[in-house]
Amino acid sequence: xxxxxxxxxxxxxxxxxxxxxxxxxxxxxxRLAACLACHGASGTSVTPLVPSLGGQPEFYLTVQLLxxxxxxxxxxxxxxxxxGAADADLQVMAASxxxxxxxxxxxxxxxxxxxxxxxxLIAQNRCNFCHSGNYAGGENVPRLAGQREDYLxxxxxxxxxNARRGYDASMADVLYPIDDEQLSDLAYFLSRQH
Amino acid sequence: MVPRSSILAAALLAALSATTAFAQQPTDQTAQPGGAxxxxxxxxxxxxxxxQPEPTTVPGRPDIPNAEVAQKLRNVxxxxxxxxAEKLPVAELKAPKGFKVExxxxxxxxxxxxxxGDKGTLFVSNRVLDKVYAIVEKNGKREAKVIASGLDRPNGxxxxxxxxxxxxGTKISKLEKIEDNLDSPPKPVxxxxxxxxxxxxxxxxxxxxPDNKLYVNVGSPCNIxxxxxxxxxxxxxxxxxxxxxxxxxxxxxxxxFDWHPVTKELYFTDNGRDWLSEDLPEDELNRVTxxxxxxxxPYCHQGNFTDRELGWGxxxxxxxxxxxxxxxxxxxxxxxxxxxxxxxxxxxxxxxxARHGSWNRTKKIGGDVVVAKLxxxxxxxxxxxxxxxxxxxxEYSGRPVDVQVMKDGSLLVSDDxxxxxxRVSYGNSKVAGN
Numbered sequence: 001x002x003x004x005x006x007x008x009x010x011x012x013x014x015x016x017x018x019x020x021x022x023x024x025x026x027x028x029x030x031r032l033a034a035c036l037a038c039h040g041a042s043g044t045s046v047t048p049l050v051p052s053l054g055g056q057p058e059f060y061l062t063v064q065l066l067x068x069x070x071x072x073x074x075x076x077x078x079x080x081x082x083x084g085a086a087d088a089d090l091q092v093m094a095a096s097x098x099x100x101x102x103x104x105x106x107x108x109x110x111x112x113x114x115x116x117x118x119x120x121l122i123a124q125n126r127c128n129f130c131h132s133g134n135y136a137g138g139e140n141v142p143r144l145a146g147q148r149e150d151y152l153x154x155x156x157x158x159x160x161x162n163a164r165r166g167y168d169a170s171m172a173d174v175l176y177p178i179d180d181e182q183l184s185d186l187a188y189f190l191s192r193q194h
Numbered sequence: 195m196v197p198r199s200s201i202l203a204a205a206l207l208a209a210l211s212a213t214t215a216f217a218q219q220p221t222d223q224t225a226q227p228g229g230a231x232x233x234x235x236x237x238x239x240x241x242x243x244x245x246q247p248e249p250t251t252v253p254g255r256p257d258i259p260n261a262e263v264a265q266k267l268r269n270v271x272x273x274x275x276x277x278x279a280e281k282l283p284v285a286e287l288k289a290p291k292g293f294k295v296e297x298x299x300x301x302x303x304x305x306x307x308x309x310x311g312d313k314g315t316l317f318v319s320n321r322v323l324d325k326v327y328a329i330v331e332k333n334g335k336r337e338a339k340v341i342a343s344g345l346d347r348p349n350g351x352x353x354x355x356x357x358x359x360x361x362x363g364t365k366i367s368k369l370e371k372i373e374d375n376l377d378s379p380p381k382p383v384x385x386x387x388x389x390x391x392x393x394x395x396x397x398x399x400x401x402x403x404p405d406n407k408l409y410v411n412v413g414s415p416c417n418i419x420x421x422x423x424x425x426x427x428x429x430x431x432x433x434x435x436x437x438x439x440x441x442x443x444x445x446x447x448x449x450x451f452d453w454h455p456v457t458k459e460l461y462f463t464d465n466g467r468d469w470l471s472e473d474l475p476e477d478e479l480n481r482v483t484x485x486x487x488x489x490x491x492p493y494c495h496q497g498n499f500t501d502r503e504l505g506w507g508x509x510x511x512x513x514x515x516x517x518x519x520x521x522x523x524x525x526x527x528x529x530x531x532x533x534x535x536x537x538x539x540x541x542x543x544x545x546x547x548a549r550h551g552s553w554n555r556t557k558k559i560g561g562d563v564v565v566a567k568l569x570x571x572x573x574x575x576x577x578x579x580x581x582x583x584x585x586x587x588x589e590y591s592g593r594p595v596d597v598q599v600m601k602d603g604s605l606l607v608s609d610d611x612x613x614x615x616x617r618v619s620y621g622n623s624k625v626a627g628n
Binding site for chain 2: 011059062063065066070071072086093123124126129130133138139140141159162165166168169170171172173176177
């Protein structure tokens, strides 16, 4: 799994490098190709810990691209990929990525107890207020429905331990009283939503 | 579009069912006098679904509003690149008669705290981005340059004898002789870093006190909690960072303070907790009369009621009370005493306070600058609107964060939503030719 992820990353880096050394007239296209190599050309990622981008709001994507470019979020492959991108490039990329279709939810039998625990947590912590009742997000708030479970678990844990910076502090606020097991129930539930 | 139309549809349905209910009532009433009471009783016992308003809370959780209400409570995020100058709502902004409002600078994404250098440089900070800007006037032209970047929530700025101090999430650093080196600024040198790393209320407001020490807000890392002993306080730190002490406690998150020009007492704004009610608690304007005072958080809000979770066994009498209340969820942030010569005398030593505007409230309030006028004894005489017009149809076109009195007596106002700075001046509209 990790090896496959590494190969994808290497492939993406090669795409980007090739475009750069060729002095491509369309650096945005090359950057987009590199995005899709890991994140999935269909909007659905099959790479462990790499999020699906399909169905994400354009505003949210723009902000995340900006945060990677300016190293407000430190994730070396992303920081490297976006190095030197102009503001306008980020906007073009976000607009293009926002058109990808939402990822399908995780299929198969579900553990109803986990689903119920997650529902209770969501009501109590008002997740639907910003992320919407169907978890599609909007504006600066990401879509959660159908997102990769491993990525959701990591993102929540990172917010919780202040390892991931948000554009605002809402996630740190809301996760303050939530424990690790609860985070994993949330990721389980959300990855199974349409 | 979709949620709005569905809300409209719901409102229409509610209105329709209300009309039906009213239409039925007279019939019932006219029937009642002559009618048999036995017949009316089973009707009264029936549930009346069409006449009940939709519950506005989640079933079983009266403290949690339902999804429809929730739609109005999503926070408004700052525009990542700011707004272009021509899109700024300057024509819609209103100030009292005789005042004029103009755009001072635009294209400064997430413009937050303002601080003036000795040589007239205006420094502007970021909260959600990573930069500090310097704005200078050269040959009649205003120019903004980045003097520091790659910083961690560099919200707080203070200036002392040529040195700019920057408060980031977990440290304070300095840029010496910065005004002489705006084109080749030195790298920030860290002077102090004894802060916990937390995102929630982790950005810091900072100012230089009349005792030439740095005062910095160390916010509570939560909406409502018993903060660790290191947090929920204003801290006083020497300019070399070598000594630090707690100045006052019981502060939830202060994003603005200044000292009274005559009494030298510190006044500070503090943001009240969320998720309690649309209307409670109000944000506070506080006044420090003695080091070590406690201002109530998390036990007492707005000086007159105890917290529903953490206030049991406590009394508001244990704590300092605010000198003014600034509106529920209004997010009262930056404030300065007015000591300029340009504005009418009634504004002398009054406090201008930027209210960023609410998110945890369905009907937004704030998004303006108010002025608090004081009595001789330092108590607050009145709080009045000063600069308004950013909030229209429950949406913001700008969100004021900080104010700065300029040497000519004009007042600057930063807006972190559109990435702009406005200038409010008095009495010289003829000069501008409009």
